[in-house]
Amino acid sequence: MDIITGYRNEEHIYPQNDRDINRGIFGPDVYISALADGDRLTATVISANEISIGAGLVVAQGCVAEVPHGTTESLTIANGSQGMQRRDLIVARYTKDAGTGIESMNLVVITGTPAAA
Numbered sequence: 628m629d630i631i632t633g634y635r636n637e638e639h640i641y642p643q644n645d646r647d648i649n650r651g652i653f654g655p656d657v658y659i660s661a662l663a664d665g666d667r668l669t670a671t672v673i674s675a676n677e678i679s680i681g682a683g684l685v686v687a688q689g690c691v692a693e694v695p696h697g698t699t700e701s702l703t704i705a706n707g708s709q710g711m712q713r714r715d716l717i718v719a720r721y722t723k724d725a726g727t728g729i730e731s732m733n734l735v736v737i738t739g740t741p742a743a744a
Contacts, residue, residue: 642730646689653686657719660684662696670717671699678702678717680734685719692719692732702736711741 631644653660661667661683668683679699685692694700707713716737723730 642690645691648689649686649691650689653689655688657685657687660686662693664696666696668694673701676704676706678704678736680717685732687719687721687732690721690730690732694734700734702734704736705738708741710744712744713741714739 629639631640631648659668664682666682668685669681671679671681673679679701680694681699682694682696702717704715716739718735718737719732720735721730721732
């Protein structure tokens, strides 16, 4: 058994350690979690084509990403078609570069399919 959160006089904490701990606390799925001040990725409509996402955390299968305290992320929504309805999704997209192993998570808009109103 290896101690993870204790002092060992060597580097010994890896991303997989954090993910395993987070899965044990949050569970194996995807969750929105509040920051210490209660911010929870609140969406605010700025205009017909802009949504602002406030600070908060996403926990996806143990991997944690955040919109930091005091910041927002602005997302652009594509114009729709007159007389049609569409449901767009705002999602946290995880990527991992196959060559470098560098991981990232970004908020993106997935444009829905227009349908008659």
